[in-house]
Every structure is written in structure tokens, then in C-alpha cells.
Amino acid sequence: xxxxxxxxxxxxxxxxxxxxxxxxxxxxxxxxxxxxxxxxxxxxxxxxxxxxxxxxxxxxxxxxxxxxxxxxxxxxxxxxxxxxxxxxxxxxxxxxxxxxxxxxxxxxxxxxxxxxxxxxxxxxxxxxxxxxxxxxxxxxxxxxxxxxxxxxxxxxxxxxxxxxxxxxxxxxxxxxxxxxxxxxxxxxxxxxxxxxxxxxxxxxxxxxxxxxxxxxxxxxxxxxxxxxxxxxxxxxxxxxxxxxxxxxxxxxxxxxxxxxxxxxxxxxxxxxxxxxxxx
Numbered sequence: 001x002x003x004x005x006x007x008x009x010x011x012x013x014x015x016x017x018x019x020x021x022x023x024x025x026x027x028x029x030x031x032x033x034x035x036x037x038x039x040x041x042x043x044x045x046x047x048x049x050x051x052x053x054x055x056x057x058x059x060x061x062x063x064x065x066x067x068x069x070x071x072x073x074x075x076x077x078x079x080x081x082x083x084x085x086x087x088x089x090x091x092x093x094x095x096x097x098x099x100x101x102x103x104x105x106x107x108x109x110x111x112x113x114x115x116x117x118x119x120x121x122x123x124x125x126x127x128x129x130x131x132x133x134x135x136x137x138x139x140x141x142x143x144x145x146x147x148x149x150x151x152x153x154x155x156x157x158x159x160x161x162x163x164x165x166x167x168x169x170x171x172x173x174x175x176x177x178x179x180x181x182x183x184x185x186x187x188x189x190x191x192x193x194x195x196x197x198x199x200x201x202x203x204x205x206x207x208x209x210x211x212x213x214x215x216x217x218x219x220x221x222x223x224x225x226x227x228x229x230x231x232x233x234x235x236x237x238x239x240x241x242x243x244x245x246x247x248x249x250x251x252x253x254x255x256x257x258x259x260x261x262x263x264x265x266x267x268x269x270x271x272x273x274x275x276x277x278x279x
Contacts, residue, residue: 045061055069073112075088078092106135109135172188173206182204186203194236196211214226
């Protein structure tokens with residue numbers, strides 16, 4: 001009978017141990033970022049992004065909060081709470097706060113500020129730069145298209161715009177080659193323009209390049225040559241450049257040496273000191 005209390009004591013210890021081991025660990029509180037989800041300042045002073053709207057932000061001054069809005073088309077740059085800066089959308093990640101203010105469109109400008117693609121889907125190399133609702137149309141260099149994701153001109157295969165791919169823009173198909181030859185990025189002449197040629201990246205993605213004025217692409221040497229040296233393109237510049245202009249491009253005149261400036265200032269005799277007589 002004297003052993004019974006010990007048995008109960010052991011059972012009690014086992015029960016306590018089991019309860020302790022099955023107890024769930026306390027949940028950690030989520031760490032708040034600089035995006036505001038309430039009307040209180042996370043810090044006494046600074047600029048803080050709205051948690052839902054990318055072009056809305058808040059200024060906190062000595063704990064007093066003021067709601068602000070970027071100009072239409074721009075979004076708040078939340079990289080630092082020390083600076084108040086609105087930026088272009090492709091410079092800022094707005095995936096976590098995608099909402100934006102109602103657009104204020106005008107001619108060619110879906111919003112008051114920013115870069116925007118041409119309205120016609122097949123016009124790939126032109127875009128608009130809008131400031132305060134006023135547009136300026138910009139044309140990309142030959143062979144490039146406007147990249148909506150980066151706000152710059154880039155190769156069609158990089159821009160990945162519907163209707164503006166390499167096949168649609170260039171209407172040129174790279175000849176099929178094996179993997180080793182494709183790794184050299186082979187070049188091919190443009191069948192319609194002697195001055196231009198295509199570089200097939202990895203043997204299958206065309207990019208259009210050009211020779212400088214006065215030169216044409218030689219499909220034999222696979223490089224740019226002066227037009228007179230490529231029989232099938234010898235007359236390519238006829239009617240656009242004279243023979244003398246072509247010669248000057250190939251053999252530009254040597255620059256004239258700069259004339260040495262000679263000072264016209266003459267050496268004047270220095271005044272001699274005058275001995276003053278003391279009275």
C-alpha cells in the first residue's frame with residue numbers, strides 16, 4: 001500500500017510532461033514594413049508608402065501624418081523613408097500595392113506623366129513621352145521597338161510585345177543551322193537593303209544591324225565593306241551620294257592642324273624706381 005502514492009506521483013509527472021511537449025509555440029508577430037496600414041505614423045518623421053495604392057504616400061512630421069498623392073502617371077518611390085520622390089512605374093515594384101488614382105487622359109497620353117506605346121498596335125518603334133498631359137512622340141533607332149516594361153527602346157525579342165516580335169518587325173527568318181554554328185550568331189545580308197544585315201542570335205532570333213554611311217554588307221566576308229568593293233551593291237548609293245562624297249567618306253581629309261596662338265602683347269620696359277629727395 002505504501003507504493004501507491006509513488007505510482008500516482010509518476011503518472012502526474014508524465015501527464016505534465018506530455019502537456020508541456022504538446023503545447024504549441026507562441027506565434028511571432030509579423031514584422032511591419034514601411035507601408036502604412038493605419039492612420040498612425042510608424043516613425044515620427046519620414047515618408048511612407050500606402051499599403052494598397054502605389055501612387056499614394058504619407059508624410060510624417062513630428063508624429064503628425066499627412067496624406068499625399070503623386071502626379072497622375074507617377075508612383076511613390078519607397079526605397080527610402082528620408083526622401084519624398086515620385087518615380088516612373090517601371091522603376092518601382094507595385095505588385096504588392098497595385099491600386100492607382102483615376103487616370104487623367106489627354107491626346108496620346110493615357111495619364112498626365114510617363115512613357116506610353118503608340119495607340120496602333122502595329123506601330124512598334126514609336127512611343128509618347130508625356131509631361132503634364134502634353135505629348136512628344138519619339139522614334140526608336142532602326143531595328144528597335146518600344147519596351148513597355150522598361151520604358152526604353154530594345155530588341156523585339158527582349159520587348160516581348162504582342163504584334164512587335166522579331167518575325168513581325170523584320171519579316172526575316174533565320175536559316176536553320178546546327179547548334180555549333182548557331183553559337184557564333186551568324187550574319188546574313190538584308191535582301192532588300194545593302195546597308196543592313198541580320199545577326200541571328202543563337203542561330204534563330206534575328207536582330208537588324210547596319211553599316212555606316214558609304215558601306216554595305218558583304219555576304220561573302222560577312223562584314224561591312226565600302227560599296228565599290230561589293231559588286232552586287234556597288235551602285236547602292238547612286239543618286240544619294242556623289243562619287244566625291246563616297247571618296248571623302250572612305251578617305252576623309254586630314255584635319256587641319258590648329259594654329260598656334262601667338263600673344264600680341266609686347267614686352268614693355270619695366271619702370272625704373274625713382275629716388276625721392278627728402279627735404
